[in-house]
Amino acid sequence: MTGIKALAQHLDLSIGTVSRALNGKPDVKAETRRRVLAAAKELDYRPNHSGRSLRHGRTNTVGLVLETGSPSTLAGDTFFMHLVDAMQETLAEEGLDLVLLPCRSADDPIEFLRRHVTRRMVDSIVITATRRQDERIAMLLEDGTPFLALGRSETPGAYPWIDLDFAGAARDSVDALVRLGHRRIAIAAPRRDVNLAHIYMEGYRDALAAHGLPVDEALILRASGSENGGVQVAEALLRLEDRPTAVMLGQELMAIGLYSHLAQVGVQPGRDLSVIGFRQSPQLRFLSPALACFALDVRALGKEVGQAVMALSADPVAARGIGRVWPLEYVPAPSVQPPVR
Amino acid sequence: MTGIKALAQHLDLSIGTVSRALNGKPDVKAETRRRVLAAAKELDYRPNHSGRSLRHGRTNTVGLVLETGSPSTLAGDTFFMHLVDAMQETLAEEGLDLVLLPCRSADDPIEFLRRHVTRRMVDSIVITATRRQDERIAMLLEDGTPFLALGRSETPGAYPWIDLDFAGAARDSVDALVRLGHRRIAIAAPRRDVNLAHIYMEGYRDALAAHGLPVDEALILRASGSENGGVQVAEALLRLEDRPTAVMLGQELMAIGLYSHLAQVGVQPGRDLSVIGFRQSPQLRFLSPALACFALDVRALGKEVGQAVMALSADPVAARGIGRVWPLEYVPAPSVQPPVR
DNA sequence: CTGTTAGCGCTTTCAT
DNA sequence: ATGAAAGCGCTAACAG
Numbered sequence: 001m002t003g004i005k006a007l008a009q010h011l012d013l014s015i016g017t018v019s020r021a022l023n024g025k026p027d028v029k030a031e032t033r034r035r036v037l038a039a040a041k042e043l044d045y046r047p048n049h050s051g052r053s054l055r056h057g058r059t060n061t062v063g064l065v066l067e068t069g070s071p072s073t074l075a076g077d078t079f080f081m082h083l084v085d086a087m088q089e090t091l092a093e094e095g096l097d098l099v100l101l102p103c104r105s106a107d108d109p110i111e112f113l114r115r116h117v118t119r120r121m122v123d124s125i126v127i128t129a130t131r132r133q134d135e136r137i138a139m140l141l142e143d144g145t146p147f148l149a150l151g152r153s154e155t156p157g158a159y160p161w162i163d164l165d166f167a168g169a170a171r172d173s174v175d176a177l178v179r180l181g182h183r184r185i186a187i188a189a190p191r192r193d194v195n196l197a198h199i200y201m202e203g204y205r206d207a208l209a210a211h212g213l214p215v216d217e218a219l220i221l222r223a224s225g226s227e228n229g230g231v232q233v234a235e236a237l238l239r240l241e242d243r244p245t246a247v248m249l250g251q252e253l254m255a256i257g258l259y260s261h262l263a264q265v266g267v268q269p270g271r272d273l274s275v276i277g278f279r280q281s282p283q284l285r286f287l288s289p290a291l292a293c294f295a296l297d298v299r300a301l302g303k304e305v306g307q308a309v310m311a312l313s314a315d316p317v318a319a320r321g322i323g324r325v326w327p328l329e330y331v332p333a334p335s336v337q338p339p340v341r
Numbered sequence: 342m343t344g345i346k347a348l349a350q351h352l353d354l355s356i357g358t359v360s361r362a363l364n365g366k367p368d369v370k371a372e373t374r375r376r377v378l379a380a381a382k383e384l385d386y387r388p389n390h391s392g393r394s395l396r397h398g399r400t401n402t403v404g405l406v407l408e409t410g411s412p413s414t415l416a417g418d419t420f421f422m423h424l425v426d427a428m429q430e431t432l433a434e435e436g437l438d439l440v441l442l443p444c445r446s447a448d449d450p451i452e453f454l455r456r457h458v459t460r461r462m463v464d465s466i467v468i469t470a471t472r473r474q475d476e477r478i479a480m481l482l483e484d485g486t487p488f489l490a491l492g493r494s495e496t497p498g499a500y501p502w503i504d505l506d507f508a509g510a511a512r513d514s515v516d517a518l519v520r521l522g523h524r525r526i527a528i529a530a531p532r533r534d535v536n537l538a539h540i541y542m543e544g545y546r547d548a549l550a551a552h553g554l555p556v557d558e559a560l561i562l563r564a565s566g567s568e569n570g571g572v573q574v575a576e577a578l579l580r581l582e583d584r585p586t587a588v589m590l591g592q593e594l595m596a597i598g599l600y601s602h603l604a605q606v607g608v609q610p611g612r613d614l615s616v617i618g619f620r621q622s623p624q625l626r627f628l629s630p631a632l633a634c635f636a637l638d639v640r641a642l643g644k645e646v647g648q649a650v651m652a653l654s655a656d657p658v659a660a661r662g663i664g665r666v667w668p669l670e671y672v673p674a675p676s677v678q679p680p681v682r
Numbered sequence: 683c684t685g686t687t688a689g690c691g692c693t694t695t696c697a698t
Numbered sequence: 699a700t701g702a703a704a705g706c707g708c709t710a711a712c713a714g
Binding site: 046047048049050051053054059061063066068081082084085088089092097098099100101102104105106107114115116118119120121226227256257259260263264282283285286288 | 387388389390391392394395400402404407409422423425426429430433438439440441442443445446447448455456457459460461462567568597598600601604605623624626627629
C-alpha cells in the first residue's frame with residue numbers, strides 16, 4: 001500500500017482525517033494534526049500529483065511554450081531564462097509551478113499545444129513568439145484554456161497579453177537618428193511572421209512620417225533574426241547605391257553579424273554608419289564601439305507576467321482583454337553618431 | 342458530462358469498449374472501432390492526462406531540470422535548446438513528452454527536485470550541470486526515481502550518465518599547442534563546482550605530464566563561466582610576469598570577453614597569444630581571428646540522450662551504471678599559431 | 683472532531 | 699465482442 005492510505009493506516013486514522021490534517025483544513029484536533037504531519041515527514045509521504053489534479057480539476061502548474069529551433073527563441077535565450085526565473089518567483093508565492101513546454105521545430109505548434117492543453121497537465125499556458133495572425137490563440141480561445149500571450153497579435157478575441165514596446169523602440173530610434181541629422185535610415189526586420197517584426201516596422205514608418213521623411217522601400221531589409229541575418233543586412237546595405245547613414249535592427253543578434261561584416265570591409269559603426277540595436281543583451285556588451293540599444297527590466301517583466309498568469313488562474317474571465325505594453329528604454333552609445341555625408 | 346463517458350454515451354457503448362477501441366486493444370469489432378474513432382474525432386475527445394496516469398502509475402513525461410540563472414545554462418542555452426529539440430525527436434517516437442523544469446536560482450536544487458519528483462508529474466528526470474559531488478544524485482538514488490545525469494559526478498552509486506569528453510578536449514588542446522612549440526599554456530576554468538570544470542582541469546594536468554611539461558599553478562586561472570569571466574582571464578594573463586604563449590578556456594563564452602579585452606590592449610589572438618575555446622557555438626563564429634574550439638554533433642547527442650532516457654523508463658535497473666563519454670572534435674583555427682617568443 | 687463514502691477519468695480484469 | 703465493475707490516490711460532502 002502506498003500514499004495517503006498507508007499513512008492513514010500507520011496512524012490508525014481514516015484517510016479523510018489525514019487528508020484534512022495535511023491540507024490545513026479546519027476540524028482537526030491540533031494534536032492529531034501534529035501526529036499526522038510528523039508521520040508524513042517520517043514516512044516521507046508525498047501526495048500524488050495525478051490523484052490530486054484528477055480530483056481538483058487543477059494541476060497548479062503553468063506551462064510556457066518555448067519554440068526550440070526558432071531563431072528568436074534561440075537568440076533570446078538568456079532573455080527567456082531570466083524571464084522564467086523572475087516569473088517563478090511570483091508564481092511560487094501562490095504555490096504554482098512553472099514548466100517549460102519545448103515545442104520541437106518539427107512539430108506543428110497547434111498540434112503540440114492541443115496535445116498539452118488537452119491532457120490538462122497545466123492549468124494555463126503562456127505562449128511566446130506570438131504571430132501576427134496566430135492560430136494558437138484562436139485554438140486556445142475556442143478551447144477555453146486560460147492563456148497569456150507574450151506578444152500582441154491581430155488575431156481577434158478577448159485575451160490577455162503583454163508585449164514589449166517595439167513601436168516605441170522604433171520611434172525612439174528614428175527620433176534619435178533624425179535629431180542627429182540622419183535622413184536616410186535603413187531598417188532590418190526578421191522575416192518571420194512574429195508580430196513584433198511587424199510592429200517594429202510600423203513604428204518605423206509612423207516615425208518617419210512624423211518627421212516628414214519619405215519611406216524608401218529600398219531601405220527596408222528583410223533577413224533572418226540571427227547573427228547570419230546581420231551579415232546579410234550588412235551586405236545588402238553596402239550594395240545600396242545611395243547608402244543610408246544609419247540602420248536600425250529588429251533583432252538583437254543581428255548586431256553581431258553586422259558588426260563582423262562591417263569590420264571585414266572596413267566600415268566602422270558609428271563613424272561610417274550609425275547602428276541602433278534591439279533588445280539589450282549581455283552578448284552585445286562586447287561589441288566595439290558600444291551598441292545603442294533598448295534596455296528593459298527583465299526581472300520586473302517576469303514578475304508582471306507571473307502576476308498576469310495568476311490573475312488568469314484566479315479569474316479567467318476578468319483577465320480577458322487585458323493588454324499591457326512594457327516600456328523599453330533607449331540607451332545611447334557611440335554606435336550612433338551624426339552622419340558624415 | 343465530459344471525457345470518455347460522454348463519448349461512450351454518445352455512441353451508446355460502454356466506456357470499457359470505447360477505451361479499448363481508442364487504445365488499439367484487441368477484442369473490438371472493426372466496425373465499432375471505426376465508429377469510436379470517428380466519434381472521438383468529431384467530439385474532439387482528448388483523454389485526461391491525470392486520469393490516465395493515475396490508472397497507469399506513469400505519466401509518459403520526462404522532466405529535464407534546467408538551472409535558470411546559472412551562467413553555464415544561460416550560456417549554453419542554444420546548446421540546450423538544440424539538445425532538447427533532438428531529444429524530443431527520439432522521445433516522441435515512443436509517445437513520451439518532454440518538459441523542462443526550470444530551477445530558480447533562488448531555489449534549493451534539492452528542494453526543487455524533491456518537489457517535482459514527489460508529485461510524480463514526470464516518470465523520469467534528466468539532471469544537468471552535474472556537480473562533482475552532487476546531492477541531487479544521492480537524493481534521486483535514494484528516492485528510486487529513474488534519472489539520467491548529463492555530466493559525470495563523483496557521487497557514488499549506479500546510475501546512467503552521458504558526458505562530453507572534456508578530458509579529451511583538454512588533452513587535444515595541449516597536444517595541439519605543444520606540437521606547435523608552446524610550453525607555457527594557461528588554462529581558465531569556471532569557478533563553479535560543476536564537474537566538467539574539474540575534469541577539464543585534470544585532463545590538462547595529465548596532458549602536460551604526458552609531454553613532460555611542468556604544471557605552473559600560476560597559469561591555472563579561475564573565473565566565472567561567462568563573457569565577463571573571459572575579461573577577467575585576459576586581465577589576469579596580461580598581469581603575469583612570464584606571460585604564457587597560449588590559453589585554453591573552460592567555458593565557451595569566455596572567448597568573447599577575452600577577445601574583447603585583448604583587442605582593447607592590442608594583443609592579437611593567434612599572433613600574440615594562442616587561444617583554444619571550448620564548445621563550438623554560433624555565438625563564437627564571428628570572433629576574429631576565428632577561434633579554435635571543439636565541435637560536437639548536438640543533434641546526435643540529443644538523440645542519444647533520448648534513447649538513454651527511454652531505456653531508463655523501460656528498465657530502470659538495466660540502465661544503471663551505464664556511462665557514456667561523447668566525443669568532441671578539435672577544430673583548428675587561426676587563433677592557434679606557433680609561439681613567437 | 684472523525685469516519686464513511688462518492689467520485690474525479692481512465693484502464694483493465696472478469697463475466698457474459 | 700461487449701458490459702459491468704473495481705480501483706489508481708486523492709478530496710470534499712455528509713453523517714455521526
